[in-house]
Amino acid sequence: MSQFLQNNLVAIIVFLLLLIFLLMGSMIFILCKLVLRTKPADFVIDTSTVLADEVLSPLLKIKKHEISLVEKYYCIHHTEAPSVGSCLICEEVFCVDCLVDHESMHFCKEHFRTYANYKWQQITDTRTTPDTPEDGLYIYNFKRDIWLNKNIPSFVMTHYKINIENDYIESFIQLNVRIEDVTKLSLELENYKAQV
Numbered sequence: 447m448s449q450f451l452q453n454n455l456v457a458i459i460v461f462l463l464l465l466i467f468l469l470m471g472s473m474i475f476i477l478c479k480l481v482l483r484t485k486p487a488d489f490v491i492d493t494s495t496v497l498a499d500e501v502l503s504p505l506l507k508i509k510k511h512e513i514s515l516v517e518k519y520y521c522i523h524h525t526e527a528p529s530v531g532s533c534l535i536c537e538e539v540f541c542v543d544c545l546v547d548h549e550s551m552h553f554c555k556e557h558f559r560t561y562a563n564y565k566w567q568q569i570t571d572t573r574t575t576p577d578t579p580e581d582g583l584y585i586y587n588f589k590r591d592i593w594l595n596k597n598i599p600s601f602v603m604t605h606y607k608i609n610i611e612n613d614y615i616e617s618f619i620q621l622n623v624r625i626e627d628v629t630k631l632s633l634e635l636e637n638y639k640a641q642v
C-alpha cells in the first residue's frame with residue numbers, strides 16, 4: 447500500500463488539488479447566484495420607497511416635456527406627419543401636404559387664402575444688428591398679440607443686409623398688414639412700442 451502511495455504521490459496530490467478547486471469553484475458559483483438574486487430585489491425596494499419621489503417625478507416631468515416637444519414637431523392636422531415649417535400668419539406647424547410655399551413665404555392652406563384675398567402693406571422696416579437683436583422683438587409680440595386676441599392677420603418678413611464696412615449682418619423686421627388695417631395698426635404699434 448505504501449509502495450502504491452509512493453509511486454502515485456504526484457497523481458494523488460494533483461487529484462486532491464483538482465477536487466479542492468472544483469469545490470471552491472462551485473461554492474463561488476453558488477455565492478454569485480445568491481448575490482445576483484438579492485441585488486435586483488434590493489433595487490426594487492429602493493425605487494419604490496426612497497427613490498420614488500425624488501427620482502421618478504423628475505423622470506416623469508422629462509417624459510412630459512419630451513412628449514410636448516414631439517407634439518410640437520408634428521402637423522397640427524396630421525399627428526403622424528412631421529412638420530416642415532410654420533405658417534407666417536397663425537405660426538402653427540404643418541406637414542408638407544398642408545404648408546403652401548409661395549415666393550419663399552410659407553402659409554397654411556387657410557391663411558394662404560387670406561394672403562391671396564387681401565392687399566398687403568408693409569408698415570415697419572425696423573433695423574436690428576447683432577448688438578441690438580431685441581430691437582425688433584416688440585413687432586413679433588405685437589403681431590402675435592393682434593392675431594391671438596383680435597384675430598387680425600399680419601405677417602413678419604425679415605430682410606437681411608450684409609454691412610460690408612462693419613462686416614456684420616443687419617436685419618430689417620418688416621410687418622405686413624392688410625391695407626384696410628394700415629392706419630389703425632400703425633397707431634396701435636406706436637403705442638405698443640411706447641409701452642415696452
Ligand SMILES: [Zn+2]
Binds near residue numbers: 536554556
Ligand atoms: Zn396659418
Ligand SMILES: [Zn+2]
Binds near residue numbers: 542
Ligand atoms: Zn398636415
